[in-house]
Amino acid sequence: MKTKIKINSIFGKLLFEFEKEDNSVKETLLEAIRLGKDLRYANLGDANLRDANLRDANLRNANLEGAILEDANLRDANLEDANLRNANLEDANLRDANLRDANLRDANLEDANLEDANLRDANLEDVNLRDANLEDANLEDANLERANLRDANLERANLRDANLRDANLVRANLVRANLDRANLGDANLEGANLEGANLVRANLERANLERARMPIFCKWYVSNINNTDIKIGCKTKSIEDWDAFFVSDEVYDTPRNTEAFKRIESLYLAHRAYILHLNVNNLEVKDAEEIKSKQ
Numbered sequence: 247m248k249t250k251i252k253i254n255s256i257f258g259k260l261l262f263e264f265e266k267e268d269n270s271v272k273e274t275l276l277e278a279i280r281l282g283k284d285l286r287y288a289n290l291g292d293a294n295l296r297d298a299n300l301r302d303a304n305l306r307n308a309n310l311e312g313a314i315l316e317d318a319n320l321r322d323a324n325l326e327d328a329n330l331r332n333a334n335l336e337d338a339n340l341r342d343a344n345l346r347d348a349n350l351r352d353a354n355l356e357d358a359n360l361e362d363a364n365l366r367d368a369n370l371e372d373v374n375l376r377d378a379n380l381e382d383a384n385l386e387d388a389n390l391e392r393a394n395l396r397d398a399n400l401e402r403a404n405l406r407d408a409n410l411r412d413a414n415l416v417r418a419n420l421v422r423a424n425l426d427r428a429n430l431g432d433a434n435l436e437g438a439n440l441e442g443a444n445l446v447r448a449n450l451e452r453a454n455l456e457r458a459r460m461p462i463f464c465k466w467y468v469s470n471i472n473n474t475d476i477k478i479g480c481k482t483k484s485i486e487d488w489d490a491f492f493v494s495d496e497v498y499d500t501p502r503n504t505e506a507f508k509r510i511e512s513l514y515l516a517h518r519a520y521i522l523h524l525n526v527n528n529l530e531v532k533d534a535e536e537i538k539s540k541q
Contacts, residue, residue, distance in 0.1 A: 255287040256309050272298050279303050464509035476517050485518055
Protein backbone atom coordinates (compact mmCIF):
# COMPACT_ATOMS: atom_id res chain seq x y z
CA MET A 247 0.00 0.00 0.00
CA LYS A 248 1.29 3.41 -0.97
CA THR A 249 1.65 6.03 1.71
CA LYS A 250 1.94 9.77 1.14
CA ILE A 251 4.06 11.67 3.65
CA LYS A 252 4.39 15.41 3.84
CA ILE A 253 7.24 17.48 5.19
CA ASN A 254 6.02 20.82 6.47
CA SER A 255 7.96 23.80 7.71
CA ILE A 256 7.86 24.86 11.36
CA PHE A 257 5.40 27.49 10.14
CA GLY A 258 3.03 24.91 8.62
CA LYS A 259 4.00 25.49 4.98
CA LEU A 260 4.26 22.40 2.77
CA LEU A 261 7.87 21.89 1.70
CA PHE A 262 7.67 18.47 0.08
CA GLU A 263 5.44 15.41 -0.24
CA PHE A 264 6.23 11.94 -1.46
CA GLU A 265 4.20 8.77 -2.02
CA LYS A 266 5.51 5.21 -2.30
CA GLU A 267 5.10 1.69 -0.98
CA ASP A 268 6.25 1.25 2.64
CA ASN A 269 7.01 4.95 2.85
CA SER A 270 8.56 6.65 5.89
CA VAL A 271 9.69 10.09 6.96
CA LYS A 272 13.25 8.94 6.35
CA GLU A 273 12.50 7.83 2.77
CA THR A 274 10.58 11.04 2.10
CA LEU A 275 13.43 13.18 3.41
CA LEU A 276 16.02 11.29 1.36
CA GLU A 277 13.92 11.78 -1.78
CA ALA A 278 13.61 15.51 -1.04
CA ILE A 279 17.38 15.78 -0.67
CA ARG A 280 17.95 13.77 -3.86
CA LEU A 281 15.73 16.23 -5.74
CA GLY A 282 17.48 19.23 -4.20
CA LYS A 283 14.39 20.54 -2.40
CA ASP A 284 14.63 23.48 -0.02
CA LEU A 285 14.36 21.97 3.46
CA ARG A 286 15.18 25.02 5.50
CA TYR A 287 12.85 25.32 8.51
CA ALA A 288 11.67 21.73 7.98
CA ASN A 289 9.74 20.28 10.90
CA LEU A 290 11.29 16.87 11.57
CA GLY A 291 10.75 16.65 15.29
CA ASP A 292 10.93 13.08 16.69
CA ALA A 293 11.63 11.70 13.20
CA ASN A 294 13.37 8.33 12.94
CA LEU A 295 16.37 9.01 10.70
CA ARG A 296 18.67 6.26 11.95
CA ASP A 297 21.43 5.40 9.45
CA ALA A 298 20.16 8.08 7.04
CA ASN A 299 22.64 9.49 4.53
CA LEU A 300 22.10 13.22 4.92
CA ARG A 301 25.46 14.33 3.61
CA ASP A 302 25.44 17.93 2.30
CA ALA A 303 21.79 18.33 3.35
CA ASN A 304 20.62 21.90 3.95
CA LEU A 305 18.59 21.70 7.16
CA ARG A 306 19.24 25.21 8.35
CA ASN A 307 16.71 26.33 10.98
CA ALA A 308 15.12 22.87 10.88
CA ASN A 309 13.36 21.38 13.89
CA LEU A 310 14.93 18.02 14.76
CA GLU A 311 14.06 18.02 18.43
CA GLY A 312 13.96 14.46 19.73
CA ALA A 313 14.92 13.06 16.33
CA ILE A 314 16.75 9.73 16.08
CA LEU A 315 19.91 10.31 14.05
CA GLU A 316 21.96 7.46 15.41
CA ASP A 317 24.67 6.39 12.91
CA ALA A 318 23.42 9.03 10.47
CA ASN A 319 25.79 10.60 7.95
CA LEU A 320 25.56 14.38 8.30
CA ARG A 321 28.98 15.19 6.91
CA ASP A 322 29.09 18.72 5.44
CA ALA A 323 25.42 19.20 6.37
CA ASN A 324 24.14 22.70 7.10
CA LEU A 325 22.43 22.65 10.49
CA GLU A 326 22.94 26.28 11.37
CA ASP A 327 20.30 27.48 13.86
CA ALA A 328 18.74 24.01 13.84
CA ASN A 329 16.93 22.69 16.91
CA LEU A 330 18.46 19.33 17.89
CA ARG A 331 17.47 19.37 21.52
CA ASN A 332 17.17 15.85 22.97
CA ALA A 333 18.17 14.38 19.60
CA ASN A 334 20.03 11.06 19.50
CA LEU A 335 23.17 11.51 17.40
CA GLU A 336 25.17 8.64 18.85
CA ASP A 337 27.88 7.48 16.41
CA ALA A 338 26.70 10.07 13.87
CA ASN A 339 29.16 11.51 11.36
CA LEU A 340 29.08 15.32 11.59
CA ARG A 341 32.51 15.99 10.17
CA ASP A 342 32.72 19.49 8.64
CA ALA A 343 29.05 20.07 9.51
CA ASN A 344 27.82 23.61 10.16
CA LEU A 345 26.13 23.68 13.57
CA ARG A 346 26.61 27.34 14.29
CA ASP A 347 23.99 28.65 16.72
CA ALA A 348 22.37 25.22 16.82
CA ASN A 349 20.50 24.07 19.92
CA LEU A 350 21.91 20.71 21.03
CA ARG A 351 20.90 20.89 24.66
CA ASP A 352 20.50 17.43 26.21
CA ALA A 353 21.43 15.77 22.90
CA ASN A 354 23.29 12.46 22.82
CA LEU A 355 26.48 12.73 20.74
CA GLU A 356 28.40 9.87 22.31
CA ASP A 357 31.06 8.54 19.93
CA ALA A 358 29.99 11.08 17.30
CA ASN A 359 32.51 12.43 14.81
CA LEU A 360 32.55 16.26 14.89
CA GLU A 361 36.00 16.77 13.44
CA ASP A 362 36.33 20.25 11.89
CA ALA A 363 32.66 20.95 12.68
CA ASN A 364 31.52 24.53 13.23
CA LEU A 365 29.80 24.76 16.63
CA ARG A 366 30.38 28.43 17.24
CA ASP A 367 27.74 29.92 19.56
CA ALA A 368 26.00 26.54 19.76
CA ASN A 369 24.06 25.54 22.87
CA LEU A 370 25.57 22.27 24.13
CA GLU A 371 24.34 22.54 27.69
CA ASP A 372 24.02 19.12 29.38
CA VAL A 373 25.00 17.39 26.13
CA ASN A 374 26.59 13.94 26.09
CA LEU A 375 29.85 14.05 24.10
CA ARG A 376 31.55 11.13 25.76
CA ASP A 377 34.24 9.63 23.49
CA ALA A 378 33.27 12.12 20.76
CA ASN A 379 35.83 13.33 18.24
CA LEU A 380 35.99 17.14 18.23
CA GLU A 381 39.45 17.47 16.75
CA ASP A 382 39.91 20.92 15.14
CA ALA A 383 36.26 21.76 15.85
CA ASN A 384 35.26 25.40 16.31
CA LEU A 385 33.49 25.80 19.67
CA GLU A 386 34.14 29.50 20.15
CA ASP A 387 31.51 31.08 22.43
CA ALA A 388 29.71 27.73 22.69
CA ASN A 389 27.78 26.88 25.86
CA LEU A 390 29.04 23.53 27.21
CA GLU A 391 27.90 23.96 30.79
CA ARG A 392 27.59 20.58 32.51
CA ALA A 393 28.49 18.83 29.24
CA ASN A 394 29.88 15.30 29.44
CA LEU A 395 33.18 15.34 27.52
CA ARG A 396 34.72 12.38 29.28
CA ASP A 397 37.43 10.80 27.08
CA ALA A 398 36.53 13.19 24.24
CA ASN A 399 39.14 14.23 21.68
CA LEU A 400 39.41 18.04 21.57
CA GLU A 401 42.89 18.28 20.09
CA ARG A 402 43.43 21.70 18.51
CA ALA A 403 39.76 22.58 19.12
CA ASN A 404 38.92 26.28 19.37
CA LEU A 405 37.20 26.83 22.73
CA ARG A 406 37.86 30.53 23.02
CA ASP A 407 35.26 32.20 25.26
CA ALA A 408 33.45 28.87 25.62
CA ASN A 409 31.45 28.13 28.76
CA LEU A 410 32.64 24.81 30.24
CA ARG A 411 31.50 25.44 33.79
CA ASP A 412 30.92 22.20 35.68
CA ALA A 413 31.76 20.18 32.55
CA ASN A 414 33.11 16.62 32.79
CA LEU A 415 36.48 16.56 30.99
CA VAL A 416 37.94 13.51 32.70
CA ARG A 417 40.76 12.11 30.53
CA ALA A 418 39.81 14.46 27.69
CA ASN A 419 42.45 15.20 25.05
CA LEU A 420 42.91 18.99 24.95
CA VAL A 421 46.38 19.02 23.40
CA ARG A 422 47.00 22.40 21.72
CA ALA A 423 43.37 23.42 22.29
CA ASN A 424 42.62 27.13 22.41
CA LEU A 425 40.99 27.87 25.79
CA ASP A 426 41.63 31.60 25.78
CA ARG A 427 39.06 33.22 28.10
CA ALA A 428 37.22 29.90 28.47
CA ASN A 429 35.21 29.39 31.64
CA LEU A 430 36.33 26.11 33.27
CA GLY A 431 35.05 26.96 36.72
CA ASP A 432 34.16 23.80 38.70
CA ALA A 433 35.04 21.64 35.68
CA ASN A 434 36.45 18.16 36.23
CA LEU A 435 39.74 17.85 34.33
CA GLU A 436 41.08 14.85 36.19
CA GLY A 437 43.61 13.04 34.03
CA ALA A 438 43.03 15.41 31.09
CA ASN A 439 45.88 16.18 28.69
CA LEU A 440 46.33 19.93 28.17
CA GLU A 441 49.87 19.88 26.78
CA GLY A 442 50.41 22.91 24.57
CA ALA A 443 46.91 24.26 25.32
CA ASN A 444 46.34 28.02 25.43
CA LEU A 445 44.96 28.82 28.89
CA VAL A 446 45.62 32.56 28.83
CA ARG A 447 42.79 34.37 30.65
CA ALA A 448 40.99 31.05 31.24
CA ASN A 449 38.96 30.68 34.44
CA LEU A 450 39.97 27.52 36.33
CA GLU A 451 38.45 28.47 39.65
CA ARG A 452 37.68 25.34 41.71
CA ALA A 453 38.45 23.10 38.71
CA ASN A 454 39.67 19.59 39.46
CA LEU A 455 43.17 19.33 37.92
CA GLU A 456 44.23 16.13 39.64
CA ARG A 457 46.67 14.19 37.44
CA ALA A 458 46.00 16.60 34.55
CA ARG A 459 48.94 17.28 32.23
CA MET A 460 49.13 21.07 32.30
CA PRO A 461 51.20 23.63 30.40
CA ILE A 462 52.90 26.51 32.20
CA PHE A 463 50.36 29.31 31.96
CA CYS A 464 48.97 32.47 33.50
CA LYS A 465 46.13 34.86 32.73
CA TRP A 466 48.30 37.14 30.53
CA TYR A 467 50.55 36.50 27.59
CA VAL A 468 54.20 36.66 28.62
CA SER A 469 56.92 37.08 26.00
CA ASN A 470 60.47 38.36 25.69
CA ILE A 471 61.35 41.30 23.44
CA ASN A 472 64.73 41.18 21.69
CA ASN A 473 65.97 38.91 24.49
CA THR A 474 66.28 41.96 26.75
CA ASP A 475 62.81 43.10 27.85
CA ILE A 476 59.76 41.13 28.97
CA LYS A 477 56.15 41.83 28.02
CA ILE A 478 53.35 40.78 30.39
CA GLY A 479 49.89 41.53 29.07
CA CYS A 480 50.17 45.01 27.56
CA LYS A 481 53.15 46.18 29.64
CA THR A 482 56.78 45.90 28.53
CA LYS A 483 59.61 46.44 31.01
CA SER A 484 63.26 45.61 31.52
CA ILE A 485 64.17 42.80 33.91
CA GLU A 486 65.33 45.39 36.42
CA ASP A 487 61.99 47.22 36.31
CA TRP A 488 59.99 43.99 36.59
CA ASP A 489 62.13 42.87 39.52
CA ALA A 490 61.37 46.15 41.26
CA PHE A 491 57.63 45.75 40.53
CA PHE A 492 57.39 42.22 41.96
CA VAL A 493 59.03 43.21 45.26
CA SER A 494 56.88 46.35 45.56
CA ASP A 495 53.26 46.78 46.66
CA GLU A 496 52.16 48.20 43.29
CA VAL A 497 49.08 46.62 41.71
CA TYR A 498 48.12 46.76 38.03
CA ASP A 499 45.17 44.49 37.40
CA THR A 500 45.67 41.25 39.34
CA PRO A 501 45.56 41.44 43.16
CA ARG A 502 48.70 40.29 44.93
CA ASN A 503 48.69 37.20 47.13
CA THR A 504 46.38 35.36 44.73
CA GLU A 505 46.88 32.19 42.70
CA ALA A 506 46.61 34.22 39.49
CA PHE A 507 49.36 36.62 40.61
CA LYS A 508 51.62 33.70 41.59
CA ARG A 509 51.20 32.21 38.12
CA ILE A 510 52.14 35.55 36.50
CA GLU A 511 55.23 35.90 38.66
CA SER A 512 56.23 32.29 38.05
CA LEU A 513 56.03 32.70 34.28
CA TYR A 514 57.93 35.98 34.52
CA LEU A 515 60.71 34.24 36.47
CA ALA A 516 60.88 31.52 33.80
CA HIS A 517 61.29 34.14 31.04
CA ARG A 518 63.77 36.06 33.17
CA ALA A 519 65.93 32.96 33.65
CA TYR A 520 65.73 32.21 29.91
CA ILE A 521 66.91 35.69 28.93
CA LEU A 522 69.69 35.86 31.51
CA HIS A 523 70.98 32.41 30.60
CA LEU A 524 70.83 33.20 26.88
CA ASN A 525 72.67 36.48 27.33
CA VAL A 526 75.37 34.81 29.44
CA ASN A 527 75.90 32.25 26.67
CA ASN A 528 75.98 34.99 24.05
CA LEU A 529 78.60 36.91 26.05
CA GLU A 530 80.71 33.77 26.41
CA VAL A 531 80.57 33.18 22.66
CA LYS A 532 81.42 36.83 21.98
CA ASP A 533 84.39 36.72 24.39
CA ALA A 534 85.65 33.51 22.82
CA GLU A 535 85.46 35.05 19.34
CA GLU A 536 87.34 38.14 20.51
CA ILE A 537 90.10 36.01 22.06
CA LYS A 538 90.38 33.91 18.92
CA SER A 539 90.62 37.03 16.71
CA LYS A 540 93.55 38.32 18.77
CA GLN A 541 95.53 35.10 18.48
